Amino acid sequence: xxxxxxxxxxxxxxxGVATPKGQAADSAAxxxxxxxxxxxxxxxxxxQVHAGGRxxxxxxxxxxxxxHLADSPxxxxxxxxxxxxxxxxxxxxxxxxxxVRKVLIAESVDIAEEYYFAxxxxxxxxRPSIIASSEGGVDIxxxxxxxxxxxxxxxxxxxxxxxxxxxxxxxxxxGFKGAQIRAASKLFMAMYELFISCDCSMVEVNPLxxxxxxxxxxxxxxxxxxxxxxxxxxxxxxxxxxEEEDPREVEASKFDLNYIGLDGNIxxxxxxxxxxxxxxxxxxxxxxxPANFLDVGGGASEDQVKEAFRILCGDPKVEAILVNIFGGIxxxxxxxxxxxxxxKTVDLNIPLIVRLEGTNVEQGRAxxxxxxxxxxxxxxLGDAARKAVEAVNNAA
Amino acid sequence: MAVLVxxxxxxxxxxxxxxxxxxxxxxxxxxxxxxxxxxTPGRGGESFEGKVPVFDTxxxxxxxxxxxxxxxxxxxxxxxxxxxxxxxxxxxxxxxxTEGIPVMDMMRVKAxxxxxNSVLIGPNxxxxxxPGACKIGIMPGYIHKPGKIGVISRSGTLTYExxxxxxxxxxxxxxxxxxxxxxxxxxxxxQAAQLFTEDPDTEAFILIGEIGGTExxxxxxxxxxxxxxxxxxxxxxATAPPGRRMGHAGAIISGGKGTAEAKxxxxxxxxxxxxxxxxxxxxxxxxxxxx
Numbered sequence: 001x002x003x004x005x006x007x008x009x010x011x012x013x014x015x016g017v018a019t020p021k022g023q024a025a026d027s028a029a030x031x032x033x034x035x036x037x038x039x040x041x042x043x044x045x046x047x048q049v050h051a052g053g054r055x056x057x058x059x060x061x062x063x064x065x066x067x068h069l070a071d072s073p074x075x076x077x078x079x080x081x082x083x084x085x086x087x088x089x090x091x092x093x094x095x096x097x098x099x100v101r102k103v104l105i106a107e108s109v110d111i112a113e114e115y116y117f118a119x120x121x122x123x124x125x126x127r128p129s130i131i132a133s134s135e136g137g138v139d140i141x142x143x144x145x146x147x148x149x150x151x152x153x154x155x156x157x158x159x160x161x162x163x164x165x166x167x168x169x170x171x172x173x174x175g176f177k178g179a180q181i182r183a184a185s186k187l188f189m190a191m192y193e194l195f196i197s198c199d200c201s202m203v204e205v206n207p208l209x210x211x212x213x214x215x216x217x218x219x220x221x222x223x224x225x226x227x228x229x230x231x232x233x234x235x236x237x238x239x240x241x242x243e244e245e246d247p248r249e250v251e252a253s254k255f256d257l258n259y260i261g262l263d264g265n266i267x268x269x270x271x272x273x274x275x276x277x278x279x280x281x282x283x284x285x286x287x288x289x290p291a292n293f294l295d296v297g298g299g300a301s302e303d304q305v306k307e308a309f310r311i312l313c314g315d316p317k318v319e320a321i322l323v324n325i326f327g328g329i330x331x332x333x334x335x336x337x338x339x340x341x342x343x344k345t346v347d348l349n350i351p352l353i354v355r356l357e358g359t360n361v362e363q364g365r366a367x368x369x370x371x372x373x374x375x376x377x378x379x380x381l382g383d384a385a386r387k388a389v390e391a392v393n394n395a396a
Numbered sequence: 397m398a399v400l401v402x403x404x405x406x407x408x409x410x411x412x413x414x415x416x417x418x419x420x421x422x423x424x425x426x427x428x429x430x431x432x433x434x435x436t437p438g439r440g441g442e443s444f445e446g447k448v449p450v451f452d453t454x455x456x457x458x459x460x461x462x463x464x465x466x467x468x469x470x471x472x473x474x475x476x477x478x479x480x481x482x483x484x485x486x487x488x489x490x491x492x493x494t495e496g497i498p499v500m501d502m503m504r505v506k507a508x509x510x511x512x513n514s515v516l517i518g519p520n521x522x523x524x525x526x527p528g529a530c531k532i533g534i535m536p537g538y539i540h541k542p543g544k545i546g547v548i549s550r551s552g553t554l555t556y557e558x559x560x561x562x563x564x565x566x567x568x569x570x571x572x573x574x575x576x577x578x579x580x581x582x583x584x585x586x587q588a589a590q591l592f593t594e595d596p597d598t599e600a601f602i603l604i605g606e607i608g609g610t611e612x613x614x615x616x617x618x619x620x621x622x623x624x625x626x627x628x629x630x631x632x633x634a635t636a637p638p639g640r641r642m643g644h645a646g647a648i649i650s651g652g653k654g655t656a657e658a659k660x661x662x663x664x665x666x667x668x669x670x671x672x673x674x675x676x677x678x679x680x681x682x683x684x685x686x687x
Contacts, residue, residue, distance in 0.1 A: 121499055123579040123609050123646070126506050158507040199500050228472060228645060229498035258643040273577055273643025274551020274606055277632040278674035284635045285673050293636070295643040297495070326553040326560075328522055328534045358536045358556060359423075381557060382675030 022106025199229030264289025305338025332364030516582025543568015546601030561678025577644030
């Protein structure tokens with residue numbers, strides 16, 4: 001799950017991570033109020049979308065750039081009016097761009113130096129790892145390749161957490177001096193506390209800056225949260241912005257289905273992530289194109305199967321549906337009943353290919369046979385993929 | 397005749413009275429697994445299906461029944477605690493089936509497990525089975541048959557797929573280990589490969605990986621230096637878009653790392669036969685064995 005910059009700022013403030021003051025606004029009038037409340041004429045107005053490259057983006061109304069400096073609250077208001085309600089296209093949004101619903105009004109700061117600072121859960125060492133660099137505001141992968149000596153890493157003990165000395169060591173390695181070392185290490189400690197407390201899988205501060213006044217501030221951050229842990233963070237779960245996500249995925253998530261939209265025309269319903277990925281692979285291998293990744297999960301109910309089926313049928317791109325189930329914890333008769341229930345409520349006018357195997361397979365097959373549904377049965381995974389690709393090609 | 401589990405395994409089930417827990421305990425018992433105890437806090441003194449005593453704590457179950465393996469079906473919010481409880485009681489083999497445990501919880505569990513004598517399999521896994529002897533987990537028993545081929549996999553249903561292909565070709569399995577799809581989990585591909593390499597009754601094995609992480613590469617490097625048995629592999633997710641988590645929390649290509657291509661290359665470099673299609677996993681191994 002991703003969050004907006006203004007929400008990241010809220011988390012910073014809550015955990016004591018130093019960051020410039022700012023507030024979100026969803027109208028030009030609110031932008032004016034927010035700007036006045038900051039009590040300064042050094043302002044920045046930033047479009048709030050889940051995509052990078054905002055500064056260099058272009059609005060579809062021709063307005064250039066999703067990040068602008070303003071020298072008065074009135075100027076901030078005018079800039080906000082050009083952005084809110086407009087569609088911003090950046091190198092990360094694709095051609096269709098993203099609708100800007102909110103802007104962030106923040107104090108602008110005079111930057112002396114930029115740095116890179118990230119904390120991530122490192123699966124290789126099975127502990128949090130901090131990665132920092134004196135080369136900020138650039139592609140960190142590039143720095144790692146060209147100047148590995150400018151990348152500093154610190155592994156954190158799972159039980160001890162980040163120690164003061166580690167934070168000071170990082171600050172010193174990044175080149176902070178005197179009182180800045182204390183300010184930087186304080187920020188690192190607060191950032192680690194945020195990372196652990198909020199069950200983040202990654203926090204990337206980009207950029208971390210030293211201002212000309214000598215302050216160390218986190219300007220913006222990219223957060224990734226562990227979806228498995230959202231149940232214990234209702235406030236963070238509430239930061240989710242469904243408008244920023246694929247509507248098919250939003251719909252699927254309401255029913256706890258693992259769905260990822262893709263661009264092909266063969267809709268897939270599979271149990272198990274590995275088998276779902278492999279089903280995508282084998283469709284491609286057989287010359288077809290999957291419309292989605294959909295894992296109905298371990299213990300899906302009839303209702304979940306029904307909803308999954310409804311989502312697939314509701315996607316105009318889908319020209320055939322491939323159901324591939326190898327029942328373990330998932331029972332084939334449950335899947336079969338879900339399909340039958342769904343077929344009663346949606347008008348199924350595209351080919352449906354079904355391959356069932358595993359727990360309660362006989363009951364599942366019997367249910368499908370007795371249902372009178374027009375479906376194509378498949379012997380195995382390879383057969384199912386071939387038949388699905390064939391069905392789409394015949395229809396074309 | 398197999399690795400980790402056999403006829404002598406005495407199984408405890410944590411979360412035995414839950415919906416999934418009770419269904420799959422029943423299935424394991426029907427398969428012939430010796431289920432000796434269950435644990436559900438607050439339900440001590442009851443009996444599961446009139447056959448299996450239920451205890452409040454793992455320690456009590458261990459003391460009274462000498463269980464030496466546990467299967468965990470506890471919901472994700474409480475599962476880490478259950479794994480730690482099993483480790484504390486000294487259970488030799490801990491198989492965590494639960495899907496959806498927060499990664500921070502697993503980080504702490506893993507740090508504790510390293511200093512114990514327990515072997516952890518999972519979480520988010522189908523379990524482990526030695527066909528004809530002992531089934532611990534949610535895999536459908538009937539697809540397996542006893543034999544000499546080992547199976548290691550990060551994915552549940554994909555394991556069944558491989559097993560089905562082997563059984564359909566008339567080749568049984570020594571043991572099948574589902575190591576799980578989470579980023580931080582117990583037994584690794586490499587550790588499982590080591591067990592099969594050392595097991596005199598395993599002639600060859602299949603390694604099923606997926607995108608994300610570097611475990612497959614590490615296993616490949618180990619196999620290259622230490623294993624003379626024929627090995628086949630399949631990597632799921634060759635067509636997955638980068639940056640999207642493919643169901644398993646562990647299956648994600650990030651920062652250009654963990655791609656199917658890099659894994660296949662490492663495996664091939666180790667002399668492992670890599671199957672391009674998931675429908676050819678069994679056939680690829682059998683061809684490689686000259687069977």
